[in-house]
Amino acid sequence: MDRSTRQQRRKATRERASRGPRGRQVPRGWIVGVVAAAVVAVGALIALGQVPPAAPVSTAAAAGKVKGDLAAPVTVEVWADFQCPACRLFAFGPERQLEETLVRDGIAKVRWRDLAFLGQESVWAAAAANCAEEQGQFWRYHDELYAEQAGENRGAFSKANLKRFAAELGLDQAQFNACLDGDRHVGQVRAETEAGRQQGVRATPTLFVNGEKLEGVPSFERLERLIMTHAAAARDSERMP
Amino acid sequence: MKPQVVLLPVVTARGVDWTSWRAGACGALALLGLVLSGYLVWVHQSGTFVLCAGTGDCAIVQSSRFANVAGVPVALLGAGLYAAILALALLQVRASGTTADVAGLGVFGLALAGTLYSAYLTYLELFVIGAVCPWCVASAVLVTAICGLAAWDLVAAGDVEDRGGTCAQA
Numbered sequence: 001m002d003r004s005t006r007q008q009r010r011k012a013t014r015e016r017a018s019r020g021p022r023g024r025q026v027p028r029g030w031i032v033g034v035v036a037a038a039v040v041a042v043g044a045l046i047a048l049g050q051v052p053p054a055a056p057v058s059t060a061a062a063a064g065k066v067k068g069d070l071a072a073p074v075t076v077e078v079w080a081d082f083q084c085p086a087c088r089l090f091a092f093g094p095e096r097q098l099e100e101t102l103v104r105d106g107i108a109k110v111r112w113r114d115l116a117f118l119g120q121e122s123v124w125a126a127a128a129a130n131c132a133e134e135q136g137q138f139w140r141y142h143d144e145l146y147a148e149q150a151g152e153n154r155g156a157f158s159k160a161n162l163k164r165f166a167a168e169l170g171l172d173q174a175q176f177n178a179c180l181d182g183d184r185h186v187g188q189v190r191a192e193t194e195a196g197r198q199q200g201v202r203a204t205p206t207l208f209v210n211g212e213k214l215e216g217v218p219s220f221e222r223l224e225r226l227i228m229t230h231a232a233a234a235r236d237s238e239r240m241p
Numbered sequence: 242m243k244p245q246v247v248l249l250p251v252v253t254a255r256g257v258d259w260t261s262w263r264a265g266a267c268g269a270l271a272l273l274g275l276v277l278s279g280y281l282v283w284v285h286q287s288g289t290f291v292l293c294a295g296t297g298d299c300a301i302v303q304s305s306r307f308a309n310v311a312g313v314p315v316a317l318l319g320a321g322l323y324a325a326i327l328a329l330a331l332l333q334v335r336a337s338g339t340t341a342d343v344a345g346l347g348v349f350g351l352a353l354a355g356t357l358y359s360a361y362l363t364y365l366e367l368f369v370i371g372a373v374c375p376w377c378v379a380s381a382v383l384v385t386a387i388c389g390l391a392a393w394d395l396v397a398a399g400d401v402e403d404r405g406g407t408c409a410q411a
Binding site: 026028030031034035037038039041042045046048049057149150151152154183 | 269307318343345346350354357358370372
């Protein structure tokens, strides 16, 4: 190896050393910028995620805890718990589709039944929904509860939060708070839950389509078929002399 | 004179290239992440229950209100993230010079954002929702690994004199 080659290598080594052990081709400023952008982007995502999703707006006519035409030939009885994630799936999925089709068309109606079996906050939430029902707002409150669902018995449905939901929906706060604090509907919720158990409801959601039991979240298509079958049967029985 | 290997050689189609090795690994992990998040997007869209290692926790997490950000499913955000990382990693492998550097930096930035957001989602699962979805944990591990590899690549870039990555002898 000649002398000039050795000198070139020493020069290259010095240049490498001058860049330090982490000498980069990518400018340090770019890296800092990318890290800052990543942090800002994640912060924005987290902030966006804090905004509760708007519950899908129900279009069906409602009377108390029944949605749809009371004279509809098919009744879909929904036993559910506001803390149950599968119930939320059903409410914002097949049930909403049902409201926009068969309920709207007067073929079926949906009747809510409380099976508040997942803990204290289930009972409070169900009682609060009944308090909202006193003001004719059961279904709006029902949607709000599912939109705010976050874990079981972790404070999402504390009484303070339940009152806040009512305020956000524009309910009469004095009336709602008195109802909730006075546990006006707790006994009714517990009694209905017990009645559900007596009927053999062991999980939520459980549906009864004109009495035919359906456990779990059915697809809309399956539910529609079942309702149409019962609607046809009801029609046939009406025609019978 | 006894030959001394300065850089451990990793042989790729383009010769010996450390950057390509790391970028290729990032791409492979991103592809895995894309498949995983694609499955979760499908589950979300179809309304079917997610396979969840025998627990119901995935359905709880997937149906929680945190599963969407401004109406966009988090799984879809993940799929987009992995697709972007995959594209940039492929660009990094194929390109050279500044283009490769910028692509590598892009992989790092996206993976860092993914890692930070995954950490937040894991916190939500543990302390707010009270259910842990193994698919989400797997995704968090993948994106963290990509972030680590991309950071390693950035740090090591200065040690490789030529981005072509030849194996030098002293």
